[in-house]
Amino acid sequence: MSSSENPEARAHEPVSALLAVSTVIFALRTDEQTGDVPQVWLPLVRRIRSPFEGRWALPGGPLHLDEDLPFAAARTLHDTTGLRPRYLEQLYAFGDVRRSTAADRVVSIVYWALVRSDEASRASVGENVRWFPADDLPELAFDHNLIVDYALWRLRTKMEYSRIAHAFLGETFTLAQLREVHEAVLGRALDPANFRRTIEGSGTVVATDQYLTGTRHRPPRLYRYNGSIDLADQGPLPRQRHPFDAPPTATGSTATGSTSSEEDEGHAK
Amino acid sequence: MSSSENPEARAHEPVSALLAVSTVIFALRTDEQTGDVPQVWLPLVRRIRSPFEGRWALPGGPLHLDEDLPFAAARTLHDTTGLRPRYLEQLYAFGDVRRSTAADRVVSIVYWALVRSDEASRASVGENVRWFPADDLPELAFDHNLIVDYALWRLRTKMEYSRIAHAFLGETFTLAQLREVHEAVLGRALDPANFRRTIEGSGTVVATDQYLTGTRHRPPRLYRYNGSIDLADQGPLPRQRHPFDAPPTATGSTATGSTSSEEDEGHAK
DNA sequence: GCAAAAGTGTTGGTAGTACACCCATGG
DNA sequence: CCATGGGTGTACTACCAACACTTTTGC
Numbered sequence: 001m002s003s004s005e006n007p008e009a010r011a012h013e014p015v016s017a018l019l020a021v022s023t024v025i026f027a028l029r030t031d032e033q034t035g036d037v038p039q040v041w042l043p044l045v046r047r048i049r050s051p052f053e054g055r056w057a058l059p060g061g062p063l064h065l066d067e068d069l070p071f072a073a074a075r076t077l078h079d080t081t082g083l084r085p086r087y088l089e090q091l092y093a094f095g096d097v098r099r100s101t102a103a104d105r106v107v108s109i110v111y112w113a114l115v116r117s118d119e120a121s122r123a124s125v126g127e128n129v130r131w132f133p134a135d136d137l138p139e140l141a142f143d144h145n146l147i148v149d150y151a152l153w154r155l156r157t158k159m160e161y162s163r164i165a166h167a168f169l170g171e172t173f174t175l176a177q178l179r180e181v182h183e184a185v186l187g188r189a190l191d192p193a194n195f196r197r198t199i200e201g202s203g204t205v206v207a208t209d210q211y212l213t214g215t216r217h218r219p220p221r222l223y224r225y226n227g228s229i230d231l232a233d234q235g236p237l238p239r240q241r242h243p244f245d246a247p248p249t250a251t252g253s254t255a256t257g258s259t260s261s262e263e264d265e266g267h268a269k
Numbered sequence: 270m271s272s273s274e275n276p277e278a279r280a281h282e283p284v285s286a287l288l289a290v291s292t293v294i295f296a297l298r299t300d301e302q303t304g305d306v307p308q309v310w311l312p313l314v315r316r317i318r319s320p321f322e323g324r325w326a327l328p329g330g331p332l333h334l335d336e337d338l339p340f341a342a343a344r345t346l347h348d349t350t351g352l353r354p355r356y357l358e359q360l361y362a363f364g365d366v367r368r369s370t371a372a373d374r375v376v377s378i379v380y381w382a383l384v385r386s387d388e389a390s391r392a393s394v395g396e397n398v399r400w401f402p403a404d405d406l407p408e409l410a411f412d413h414n415l416i417v418d419y420a421l422w423r424l425r426t427k428m429e430y431s432r433i434a435h436a437f438l439g440e441t442f443t444l445a446q447l448r449e450v451h452e453a454v455l456g457r458a459l460d461p462a463n464f465r466r467t468i469e470g471s472g473t474v475v476a477t478d479q480y481l482t483g484t485r486h487r488p489p490r491l492y493r494y495n496g497s498i499d500l501a502d503q504g505p506l507p508r509q510r511h512p513f514d515a516p517p518t519a520t521g522s523t524a525t526g527s528t529s530s531e532e533d534e535g536h537a538k
Numbered sequence: 539g540c541a542a543a544a545g546t547g548t549t550g551g552t553a554g555t556a557c558a559c560c561c562a563t564g565g
Numbered sequence: 566c567c568a569t570g571g572g573t574g575t576a577c578t579a580c581c582a583a584c585a586c587t588t589t590t591g592c
Contacts, residue, residue: 016288017332019376063286065374069364092506093362093378095338105334107378109362146505153504176570194555196572201553206498217570219561235422236415237361445543463582465545486543488587545588554579561572 016107018096021072022060022144024091024112024151025081026186027120028168029131038117038184040155042148043081048128048178051101052141056130058148060108069112073111082124085113086167087231091151108142112151114167159185161206162232166225174212174220175199204229277490282414286364286374289415290341291329293360293381293420294350295436296389297453298400303399307386307453309403309424311417312350317397320370327417342380351393354382356500357434360420368412377411381420383436428454431501432473435494442488443481444468473498 029041044056059080062071068090077085088111095107115123125131132138134152137145158164165181166173179195199205206226211219228241298310307364313325314340328349332341346354351416357380364376384392394400401407403421407412427433448464468474475495499508 016285016421018335019286019288062363063376064364065286068366069362069376090362093338093359095332095378097335097337107332107338109364109376109378136443149505157504159550174571191555192570193557193572193574198554215570216564216568218572220565220571235426236418255552359562391558443544460582460584462545462547462584467581484543484592485591486541487545488592540592541587541590541592545586546571547584547586549583549585550581551583552579555577557575557577559572559574561570563569563571565567 017107019063019070020060020106020108021063021069021076022058022108022110022147023073023077023088024058024110024148025077025083025085025115025153026112026134026155027115027123027180028117029120030134031133034167038153038180038252039132040140040185041120042134043123043125043129044137044140045080046128046130047050047141056132056138057112058140058144069109070111074114076162077113080129081115081120082122083119085116086116087114087164088112091147091154094143094147096143108147110147110151112154114155114164116170117168118170121174156185156187157257158232160255163202163225163229165233166204167231169225170178172208172210172222172224174222175205176220180204281357286376288293289329289334290332290338290477291327291375291377291379291416292342292346292357293379293417294346294352294354294384294520295403295420295424296384296392296400297379298385298389298402300402307387307449308351309398309421309454310389311403312392312398312400313393314349315397315399316410324410325401325407326410327379327413328398329379329426331380338378339380342382344384349398350384350389352384352388355385356383356433357381358501358503360416360423363416377416379416379420381423382431383424385439386437387439425454425456426499431496432471433474433499433500436457436500438494441477441479441491441493443491444474445489447474447492505514 007155016257025042027041028038030036030038034110043059045059046057047057059076061072061076061079063069067075068088073088074085077083077088091110091112093107093109097105099108100106107169120131123131134148137148139145140148140200156162159182164179165185168181169177175196179190179192182195204226205223208222208224212222213219294311296310297307299305312328314328315455316322316326318326328345330341330345330348331452332338336344338359343354343375346352358367360379360381362376362378366374368377369375389400392400403417406417408414410419424433428451434447434454437450444465445461448459448461451464473495474492475535477491477493479491481491507514
């Protein structure tokens with residue numbers, strides 16, 4: 001039986017596989033060239049050493065002995081992009097014997113993260129950090145193409161039955177903005193009328209008394225995320241905390257965009 | 270895992286976290302005492318060394334350098350119970366700094382498995398291996414109570430939208446037997462008429478021309494699992510192989526890499 | 539015949555889809 | 566005025582839960 005086996009017979013050969021933590025970071029971006037429809041983008045880092053030197057790879061690094069797994073993911077994410085994740089979830093552990101090199105056995109615990117779109121536009125880029133559209137990636141190092149594909153699949157699947165879309169948005173948003181997020185991730189257009197009813201019926205969103213002005217049409221109402229509902233059901237797992245996770249309090253006011261407050265105008269309609 | 274999460278196996282400072290693979294093994298069993306309704310059971314092993322000596326724990330062990338993750342799960346599963354999994358899927362990687370002892374940092378990649386009920390009744394038991402009803406467990410070693418809770422949640426959630434229930438059954442089965450599996454896992458009764466229509470409409474099952482006789486009532490038709498449909502959708506991940514999995518085709522060659530270390534310093538910045 | 543489970547039919551509620559239509563603003 | 570998206574109403578469909586009802590065996 002397994003508990004009687006003892007593996008430490010070999011003295012100085014590596015007894016255990018190496019453990020790394022990587023993160024697939026998603027943000028929505030509007031490609032200035034192709035058009036105005038936002039799409040899913042992600043940052044990659046260029047490898048500066050063998051193997052796969054010069055290839056693009058997921059940001060990550062070895063797990064420090066004194067940090068939890070989500071912490072390591074958030075740390076490497078921040079080191080790479082300067083961003084703080086609004087949503088962070090474990091994706092999968094990749095550990096095939098031959099996914100790295102013959103001499104090395106590396107098991108990667110991969111997280112996926114969502115960052116706000118407006119923050120992503122301020123994200124640091126450099127010689128060795130670049131953003132790519134998620135559905136048009138070059139050939140990456142290791143098995144990272146497969147990992148990104150899987151993360152994208154999870155993002156799209158989860159978008160349909162959870163509320164993670166809010167992680168892309170700011171404090172307040174219009175239903176059209178929320179719908180744009182869904183459309184960008186799912187890659188297809190949604191009926192505005194039905195989308196509105198579905199969201200309003202789910203109770204995950206709270207109407208404010210503010211409206212977004214400056215458009216060429218009727219000003220849309222601004223909504224706020226209902227903080228009493230978790231972004232995604234993790235089952236019996238304790239809610240994951242990472243260093244940049246905001247404690248569940250009332251939020252600061254950072255109204256982006258031109259909003260007009262109509263506090264004294266009575267109820268609209 | 271019982272041997273791997275053992276702290277005194279080290280003589281020197283660890284450079285990396287230890288890596289273990291554990292498995293939550295589910296089978297359906299009928300408790301001879303309480304009644305005839307089958308319930309979810311799982312095997313545990315008793316720890317024979319510190320920490321948590323004497324406590325029950327999930328079967329598992331350290332990851333060998335030359336085996337893939339699902340292989341390690343199936344191996345320790347077989348070592349413990351003598352059984353072969355009909356379904357095997359990665360559950361989660363648990364890696365909190367303080368989940369073992371202060372001196373030890375162990376990251377456990379946990380799988381969950383389903384075994385056939387009739388095989389489970391022949392499973393080996395011993396002084397240090399015992400089966401427990403899944404919803405009435407003692408206090409386990411490490412964070413294994415949480416792990417089992419999470420695995421149970423995944424099993425129940427997945428039962429509703431996938432076909433994993435077939436993993437509990439034999440080659441042919443009646444729809445009542447299949448319904449019994451669902452009822453045992455979900456913990457509630459299902460309408461036989463609606464269940465029949467749902468299953469038949471899903472196309473996951475093929476009617477045979479055989480009937481089960483010897484009952485006190487009208488003989489039910491025997492069905493067979495439709496092998497052209499996967500038990501569960503794993504997205505873009507390649508279908509997981511483990512040593513006892515029936516081999517339909519040859520393996521793909523997933524050669525990557527050529528030299529040194531992976532993700533050592535993934536970020537360059 | 540009777541009990542018991544197999545198997546069929548019917549109905550009502552609910553959720554998703556398609557689409558017609560009105561509303562309120564900027565220009 | 567018009568154009569544009571915000572927002573409402575409504576019919577249609579598909580699926581699911583509930584449950585009445587018929588069928589076929591063992592005893």
